[in-house]
Amino acid sequence: MATSATSTAVNGMHPTLPRVAFLGPVGTYTHQATSEFFGDCESAPQARIADVFTAVSSGSASYGVVPIENSSFGPVAETTEQLRTTELSVRGMLALRIGHALMASRKAEKGKLKRVFSHEQAIGQCRRYLAERYPNVEIIPVNSTAQAAERAVDDLEALAICSLKCAEVYDLDVVDTDIQDAGEANTTRFIVLSRSTVSLPSRYPISRPKTVDTAPEQ
Numbered sequence: 001m002a003t004s005a006t007s008t009a010v011n012g013m014h015p016t017l018p019r020v021a022f023l024g025p026v027g028t029y030t031h032q033a034t035s036e037f038f039g040d041c042e043s044a045p046q047a048r049i050a051d052v053f054t055a056v057s058s059g060s061a062s063y064g065v066v067p068i069e070n071s072s073f074g075p076v077a078e079t080t081e082q083l084r085t086t087e088l089s090v091r092g093m094l095a096l097r098i099g100h101a102l103m104a105s106r107k108a109e110k111g112k113l114k115r116v117f118s119h120e121q122a123i124g125q126c127r128r129y130l131a132e133r134y135p136n137v138e139i140i141p142v143n144s145t146a147q148a149a150e151r152a153v154d155d156l157e158a159l160a161i162c163s164l165k166c167a168e169v170y171d172l173d174v175v176d177t178d179i180q181d182a183g184e185a186n187t188t189r190f191i192v193l194s195r196s197t198v199s200l201p202s203r204y205p206i207s208r209p210k211t212v213d214t215a216p217e218q
């Protein structure tokens with residue numbers, strides 16, 4: 001029988017928090033999707049989408065969260081590749097409205113920016129914006145949008161496309177907001193994975209309305 005990775009309160013004790021692997025580091029959209037879906041949980045950020053699958057398969061995390069498809073740019077290549085061969089089961093899904101921001105180090109000279117880092121999905125969702133506003137800037141794909149933010153902290157010639165949350169987490173300057181070509185309609189769907197022997201407790205609804213990626217409180 002499938003077992004759930006959390007238990008209900010016994011003798012007034014709180015259930016153990018589920019350990020959830022997601023595409024990290026802190027501040028990715030997948031991190032936001034994880035918090036949205038699980039609420040309180042033990043975070044296990046992973047450097048790559050493939051590492052999320054490995055963490056769940058090996059049992060080092062009970063659940064995994066990965067992005068699967070964007071409304072304008074389409075399937076997330078690393079996820080669809082993993083789904084070909086994985087033995088993991090899809091247990092839930094949710095969609096987030098994605099608003100991308102452009103950021104740079106507080107010390108960067110904004111007229112001397114030479115490169116922009118981001119996840120290939122974010123780059124794809126902002127293609128037109130980049131071509132129009134930054135035609136001469138080199139585009140460098142990295143493992144996630146929050147990794148892009150990390151790279152921009154010490155690179156004074158770099159921009160990062162990431163979520164507004166990253167301004168707070170990585171102490172970056174916000175250069176522009178809502179730069180995605182599809183505007184308000186830009187949505188990404190995420191899936192929740194587990195081993196086939198691990199079920200999803202009923203307190204996690206598997207279908208829910210879209211949520212909006214909001215700016216951090218000032």
Ligand SMILES: O=C(O)C(=O)Cc1ccccc1
Binds near residue numbers: 029031119122145188
């Ligand atoms: O890199 C991230 O923050 C991710 O979670 C992947 C991603 C990138 C762009 C839109 C949605 C998800």
